[in-house]
Amino acid sequence: MTDLRTSSIPGPIDPPPRLLMGPGPISAYPSVLRAMSAPLVGQYDPFMTEAMAQTQELYRAVWDTTNQATMLVDGTSRAGIEAALVSLIRPGEKVLVPVFGRFGHLLAEIAERAMAQVHTIETEWGQVFTPSAIEQAIIATRPKLLALVQGDTSTTMNQPLDEIGAICERHGVLFYTDATASVGGNDFAADAWGLDAATAGLQKCLGGPSGSSPITLSEKAVEVIRSRGRVEVGIREDGDPDASDFIRSNYFDLAMIMDYWGPRRLNHHTEATSMLYGARECARLLLLEGRQAVIDRHARAGAAMLDGVRALGLQVFGDVAHKMNNVVAVRIPDGVPGDPIRARLLTDFGIEIGTSFGPLHGLVWRIGTMGYNARLDAVLTTLSALGAVLSQAGFPARVDAALEAASAAFGPTSKEA
Template identity: 70%
Template sequence: MTHPVNPPARLLMGPGPIDADPRVLRALSTPLVGQYDPWMTRTMSETQELYRQVFGTGNDGTVLVDGTSRAGIEAALVSLLAPGDRVLVPVFGRFGHLLVEIATRAGAEVHTVETAWGQVFPVSVVEEAVRRVRPKLVAVVQGDTSTTMNQPLDELGAVCDRYGALLYTDATATIGGNPLEVDAWGIDAATAGLQKCLGGPSGSAPLTVSPRAVEVLHGRRSVEAGIREADDVVAEQPIRSNYLDLAMILDYWGPRRLNHHTEAASMLYAAHECARILLDEGRDAVVARHATAGRAMTEGVQALGLRVFGDLAHKMHNVVAVEIPDDVVGDAVRAAMLEDHGIEIGTSFGPLHGRVWRLGTMGYNARKDAVVTTLAALEHALRRAGHAVPQGGGVDAALDVYAGASSTVGTPSLVEVSA
């Protein structure tokens, strides 16, 4: 006997995914139309314009890749890197290693610089590596949720430009909740996902590429692209993926609408609504809301006597890593949070697995009631596990942060949501 899909009620306060905004869930349930229906193509064009604003760019090459955020990463790297191309990856957490793996699978000659987890790179270190390696592409994660660190990018575009390199960033964990200015910072390619600060489900990967990056893509036309355009000129090193061939994806989203795949309509609707909601609230206001929620969570766990991991000056707004006290079992506390309170928090990877909990304050959950509820539940779970904590300390500290914040920073349009 089968059963209908009926998930349990959860408050997702880990590093992502998070609870999707109810307006996004409603968009997912709306009717499907054909991929070349005028309404559909108009909605695709609207979505492109929305994400230009979200990314802070005027790039024509701003599209959605149908797949999770990793599909966007792979589309960018596989399409921009030909076998033998040099790529430099500054690694400061798990997802830097992911960029290394994908670039290696693309046949690139991969060079890395590494720093301790919990730290970021000074621009001088990256520049020295670029000068030494002379890469075609520098690929860097903006915010690595495994460590909660946010790598400054505002000077890296100028560094790459001086040495003739392209700059790519994975902004999955940061976009919407932290500043990101693709054009102003000289970023040639950026990819993201919906499931963190954008407040949607995983399954669509917003992506933008600069005109300079588009030129690289056009130099790697695939066999199929040549056939579709009745063009006999095919690159010597075509893009190694068909589905993730970014040149063909741009053609599909471009004015000619050359067929490549059938657009995932429901995910398009969700992505459109994520961007619309963010821009309706205002990019700066959303970043400020995430900053306030992140500060409230950080000061809340500190008021419970817990230590925060990493360089706080370079922490993402939307995730805090908390060192697990020696007298408790980290997974047991996480299980109690889930079973007793319906709240999910995360652990981490690699050298931080079992050493920290990761608490997220992002998207629809970057709001006061979610932060306070999580801190109250964490205090209770710690006390039940035998760890002494100041009664009410975390909640009071978080409320003090909110009391001191601007009255314009608070909740993501909850009145509209409940209407």
């Protein structure tokens, strides 16, 4: 048995102060961190079950839906994605995934692992799909499910969804979206847009830590999920031996998770209590400020960062008309070392910005303005530090112009208005 001497045991966790201005995770709201330090209770304590019910109601407002099947999947945003896909897809069914960035490829991979026949269409990174392009692909492939990312942080693009639900309805297709990077900071209307399933995470515009995945399911999606069999102690409830008919995952079986969150409270897992507290507080803060007010704040902060980096002398990537409010891709200037600049920002100023993936690797930095950090002082601090580091690298950064442009774009703060 290993015997650690007292001198070799690490001290308590003491992370350095950071301003997280990348594409996520971001700095959490202080009250979210406080909520997560609240005392634990048993999973069937009346306080706990009431907190779960409150969380469901809060997230119905966040998603702009009346869906009863609105809840949390314990795990990061990818857990929500996987739960949705493995629960909605039967092996052999066709799934269409329009890919405009890294996370479209992720949806395709998870659908393939769920044994779907996956069809993809792709567009250039930095662009989005037109509704007609998606409809043409649906007509050509006849999928059971359309899986579409709304906001992809790898490209910073925000795929319009408002016309897609009606297209799916016309062709009898279920409509799922991954809104991890977008919900809370960009327009989202689950019911009005005809979504059957949507999932997210806390670590972007919702202003919390990674580890809990809000999900909402339409009645149609619930019916599809519940139409599939369940394994109970190794025996199919309906006696049907067709193994393709039941959900292969236990942890991500949304039929069982719905029973856990529903009025029957059937045991499935032990709820991640501290993450529930944090998720509840994320939604509470958003609704307390006002759902549209938070979206507007993200739009103002995003516009301030966009105008600021341009005034600094930098160029941005992609179709800015379809950029998410909460993240911008900044082209790394010729002759400027991308990774060393990021490292200097972190070591000298305690500010983190993001690198990039795939065809954009080494070409852009990704700078986020989301959640708690979607505010003017965070934007100005980041621009000042980035300008200083760029100047040290020999780039003629126009810091004063950047700060002036960002302040003008953000507009007056609530105290100044």
